[in-house]
Amino acid sequence: MDVFEAIAERRCYRGIFKDVSIPRDVLVQIIEAGIKAPSACNQQTPSFVVVDDCATLKRIAEVIPTPACKTAKAMIVCVSDSRSVYKGLSFYKEDCAAAVENMLLALTALGYSSVWIDGALRFDQKAEKIAKVLKIPDTKHVQVVLPIGVPLAQEPRTTRLPFTQRASFNTWSNQT
Numbered sequence: 001m002d003v004f005e006a007i008a009e010r011r012c013y014r015g016i017f018k019d020v021s022i023p024r025d026v027l028v029q030i031i032e033a034g035i036k037a038p039s040a041c042n043q044q045t046p047s048f049v050v051v052d053d054c055a056t057l058k059r060i061a062e063v064i065p066t067p068a069c070k071t072a073k074a075m076i077v078c079v080s081d082s083r084s085v086y087k088g089l090s091f092y093k094e095d096c097a098a099a100v101e102n103m104l105l106a107l108t109a110l111g112y113s114s115v116w117i118d119g120a121l122r123f124d125q126k127a128e129k130i131a132k133v134l135k136i137p138d139t140k141h142v143q144v145v146l147p148i149g150v151p152l153a154q155e156p157r158t159t160r161l162p163f164t165q166r167a168s169f170n171t172w173s174n175q176t
């Protein structure tokens with residue numbers, strides 16, 4: 001699958017995953033895609049905890065009890081660091097998002113699915129609860145969780161506005 005096919009194929013999968021385990025070398029390959037993502041001033045602020053141990057997966061699924069999290073064979077927890085990297089500015093959200101998108105495209109190309117869980121972590125101290133399970137230091141923050149597996153069913157593709165409502169050449173043209 002080339003990069004354009006992976007972009008077209010990627011979608012958030014929130015359903016049940018098949019009972020198919022994910023080899024460690026595949027997980028490493030996905031993380032390597034995240035590590036290769038750009039980051040502000042190449043400061044590489046995101047780090048990753050890969051969870052493939054059943055007991056730990058279960059503890060995270062207790063915090064996020066969705067079908068995908070309850071059946072995921074692995075999860076990648078993206079950990080951000082909000083330290084300033086340039087003239088007092090920090091870019092941890094952008095750094096993390098770039099890494100997440102790279103990993104989503106990589107896992108799609110490898111035949112797996114996931115869902116970008118971020119907003120849901122901001123309620124009921126879910127991010128902090130997951131940080132505690134994974135023994136993440138107080139200086140870091142759980143930004144995104146990616147439950148990964150082989151989807152049991154096809155999730156319908158979401159739609160996008162057409163090019164003309166999102167983009168224009170040379171001058172602004174009343175994009176939405």
Ligand SMILES: Cc1cc2nc3c(=O)[nH]c(=O)nc-3n(C[C@H](O)[C@H](O)[C@H](O)COP(=O)(O)O)c2cc1C
Nearest residue numbers: 010011012013014115116117118119120121157158
């Ligand atoms: C910053 C960000 C936060 C998100 N947070 C969540 C979330 O907490 N839970 C969830 O189910 N999906 C979450 N999503 C996934 C979006 O809902 C999804 O990407 C969007 O609806 C488009 O669908 P698609 O990814 O299948 O194309 C998030 C996506 C982004 C980029």
